[in-house]
Amino acid sequence: MDFTFKLxxxxxxxxxxRERVRGLTAFLEDRGDEPYVVHDVSASGLALVDPxxxxxxxxxxxLTLRLGQKTLVAGLPxxxxxxxxxxxxxxAFGPLSLRQEAWLDKMVLEIxxxxxxxxxxxxAAGNPEHKKTDRADEQT
Numbered sequence: 001m002d003f004t005f006k007l008x009x010x011x012x013x014x015x016x017x018r019e020r021v022r023g024l025t026a027f028l029e030d031r032g033d034e035p036y037v038v039h040d041v042s043a044s045g046l047a048l049v050d051p052x053x054x055x056x057x058x059x060x061x062x063l064t065l066r067l068g069q070k071t072l073v074a075g076l077p078x079x080x081x082x083x084x085x086x087x088x089x090x091x092a093f094g095p096l097s098l099r100q101e102a103w104l105d106k107m108v109l110e111i112x113x114x115x116x117x118x119x120x121x122x123x124a125a126g127n128p129e130h131k132k133t134d135r136a137d138e139q140t
Contacts, residue, residue, distance in 0.1 A: 018042040019111040027064045028078075038065070041111075043104045045081070045092040055080050055089040063091075073103050 018040040025035040026048055039047040048055065057080050064074040077094030096104070 018047070019108055019115070021067070021111055023067055025066050027066065029062045029064075035066075039088055041065075041104075041108065043093075043101070043108050045078075045090060047088050047090050049087075050083070050089040051086060053083070053086040055083050055091075057081060057083045060094065072107070073100060076100060076104075 019042070020040045021038065024038040024041065026038050026046065027033065027035055031054075036048040036050065039049050041047075059080045061078055062075050063078050065072045065076070076096070078091040079094055080089055081092045082088075082090035093104070
């Protein structure tokens with residue numbers, strides 16, 4: 001028996017869940033020390049803020065990801081798959097080593113875990129049921 005499963009609204013364009021990381025920058029090897037702000041990242045690619053429209057679709061290269069001054073991973077093969085000519089550029093990761101692939105998977109999972117923890121903490125802080133109150137039906 002053969003069947004397919006597709007979620008409503010699923011366009012099939014995204015291969016992995018994307019997450020935003022404040023302060024994450026990318027440096028392309030052939031661009032020198034010109035940093036690109038990372039708009040979002042996933043295990044299969046990332047989007048870079050490219051206000052100058054310098055990235056061209058079809059261009060291949062290698063990049064380094066940094067958080068602040070700390071280099072997280074270097075030498076990631078990338079291909080520019082979408083360039084808007086002045087806003088965002090979509091890059092797909094090329095063939096990754098097992099170490100690079102594991103590192104990216106771990107990074108995205110850690111980001112998701114932290115976001116879930118923050119959401120739970122925010123919801124708990126704003127939930128009135130967690131606060132002790134005097135209820136009329138509980139008074140004796």
